[in-house]
Amino acid sequence: MSDLLILNMSKIKQNIKRSLKDEQLCSAVLNSCLRSSAKRDNTVDEIDDLPAARQTARTGRQRSLDELDILHKQFETSFKSAGGNLHYADTAEEACRIIVRILKRANAHQGVKAKSMVSEEIGLGKELVQAGIDAIESDLGEYIVQLAGEPPSHITAPALHRSKESIGRLFAEKLHIPYTDDPVELTEIARNVLRERYLNAEFGISGANFVIAESGHIMVVENEGNGRLGASMPKVFIAITGIEKVIPSLRDIPPILRLLARSATGQRATSYVNLLRPANNKEDAPDEFHLVFVDNGRRRTLVDPLMREMLLCIRCGACLNICPVYRSVGGHAYDSVYPGPMGAVLSNLLGKEPMMQPELPALSTLCGACKDECPVEIDLPGLLLELRARAKKPAFERIAAASWRWTMSTPTRYDLAGRMAKLSGSIFGGVLPGKGFLNKETSFRREIE
Numbered sequence: 001m002s003d004l005l006i007l008n009m010s011k012i013k014q015n016i017k018r019s020l021k022d023e024q025l026c027s028a029v030l031n032s033c034l035r036s037s038a039k040r041d042n043t044v045d046e047i048d049d050l051p052a053a054r055q056t057a058r059t060g061r062q063r064s065l066d067e068l069d070i071l072h073k074q075f076e077t078s079f080k081s082a083g084g085n086l087h088y089a090d091t092a093e094e095a096c097r098i099i100v101r102i103l104k105r106a107n108a109h110q111g112v113k114a115k116s117m118v119s120e121e122i123g124l125g126k127e128l129v130q131a132g133i134d135a136i137e138s139d140l141g142e143y144i145v146q147l148a149g150e151p152p153s154h155i156t157a158p159a160l161h162r163s164k165e166s167i168g169r170l171f172a173e174k175l176h177i178p179y180t181d182d183p184v185e186l187t188e189i190a191r192n193v194l195r196e197r198y199l200n201a202e203f204g205i206s207g208a209n210f211v212i213a214e215s216g217h218i219m220v221v222e223n224e225g226n227g228r229l230g231a232s233m234p235k236v237f238i239a240i241t242g243i244e245k246v247i248p249s250l251r252d253i254p255p256i257l258r259l260l261a262r263s264a265t266g267q268r269a270t271s272y273v274n275l276l277r278p279a280n281n282k283e284d285a286p287d288e289f290h291l292v293f294v295d296n297g298r299r300r301t302l303v304d305p306l307m308r309e310m311l312l313c314i315r316c317g318a319c320l321n322i323c324p325v326y327r328s329v330g331g332h333a334y335d336s337v338y339p340g341p342m343g344a345v346l347s348n349l350l351g352k353e354p355m356m357q358p359e360l361p362a363l364s365t366l367c368g369a370c371k372d373e374c375p376v377e378i379d380l381p382g383l384l385l386e387l388r389a390r391a392k393k394p395a396f397e398r399i400a401a402a403s404w405r406w407t408m409s410t411p412t413r414y415d416l417a418g419r420m421a422k423l424s425g426s427i428f429g430g431v432l433p434g435k436g437f438l439n440k441e442t443s444f445r446r447e448i449e
């Protein structure tokens with residue numbers, strides 16, 4: 001590890017030291033990761049031709065990214081014609097503003113939220129609290145970390161750093177009930193609290209694993225039934241997802257689902273695969289059905305030829321479970337919404353500008369286990385190495401590259417840059433290439449607006 005990276009690691013180093021001193025945390029994280037990886041191996045090995053299955057899933061995801069502009073256009077037509085309200089947010093702040101505005105307009109003050117890493121990414125929980133809106137997490141793991149006032153420590157198992165004893169103490173303290181560490185009793189207690197909240201919920205918010213261009217469906221994969229309840233009981237439902245999550249048709253789901261649950265939890269299939277559409281069943285459907293697409297750096301990543309690969313990610317969490325660094329220190333050490341190998345990459349691609357967490361790529365042994373485990377074969381070690389190289393570049397070079405990517409990421413910005421260059425050209429003789437320079441990835445935004 002270079003001196004530069006060590007010097008920059010003070011906050012992360014403190015987190016790591018704290019994690020390593022916490023024996024309960026270390027043992028809970030390690031045991032959970034070992035169990036998940038073993039379960040993953042058992043069910044993934046059942047697939048006859050695993051290399052072919054992974055290749056099919058990867059190719060499908062790549063095709064979706066290649067055709068993203070067309071797919072967004074198709075989705076917009078099918079979703080809106082079914083009665084859905086579609087929103088696009090360039091930044092995390094804009095996404096939060098849109099959601100708060102929808103809820104205020106609908107006079108919805110309390111509701112339930114199903115698990116969504118994008119909502120964590122945009123900091124929605126804090127924004128809702130500030131707006132006086134009460135949203136309770138309905139996924140058991142998320143409910144536990146919300147009660148504890150902690151961020152999730154894993155993308156699919158938010159409370160994996162906690163033992164049943166620590167959850168028992170937390171419930172006793174926060175819910176004023178007698179202590180128990182029986183997992184069945186603890187689950188029952190959370191269920192009773194949440195049932196009450198569902199009955200009075202004025203809104204439901206959920207992430208979406210994918211959205212389907214051809215049919216306008218939103219796919220939510222889950223195990224607890226909370227996603228389904230949150231989408232059907234309240235009068236307002238809001239789904240949030242990244243702009244990269246559009247896939248062409250329902251036929252594209254099975255190759256991904258075949259690997260997603262196995263890689264994530266070692267299940268052959270999750271308990272629920274919800275395909276939600278506005279007003280597809282009028283009695284059960286909410287009055288308002290919204291989808292918020294979040295960019296937050298994704299378009300910028302789409303035009304980065306090396307980093308674009310990270311947008312293939314299906315958020316299974318298998319790379320976290322196998323990673324020797326994650327297994328040793330857990331998710332909170334990363335100081336980022338997305339931890340582990342995928343988080344060390346993604347945290348440097350998303351947000352206002354790239355490379356906002358330049359020390360994270362150093363948290364890897366580059367053993368390659370993450371790549372071996374990844375269902376869509378993302379070259380995580382290669383991306384981590386590239387980010388390490390970028391982190392060492394002088395600041396002015398990083399800023400110049402970021403400015404170039406920002407300018408090229410939308411036709412409007414590019415046109416504006418062209419006009420400014422023309423203006424400066426009349427003074428200094430400068431020129432920019434013509435409009436045809438834009439590639440198809442950068443054009444989808446203009447198509448859908």
Ligand code: SF4
Nearest residue numbers: 313314316317319374
């Ligand atoms: S990078 Fe691969 S293994 Fe890691 S969460 Fe994404 S899809 Fe899963």
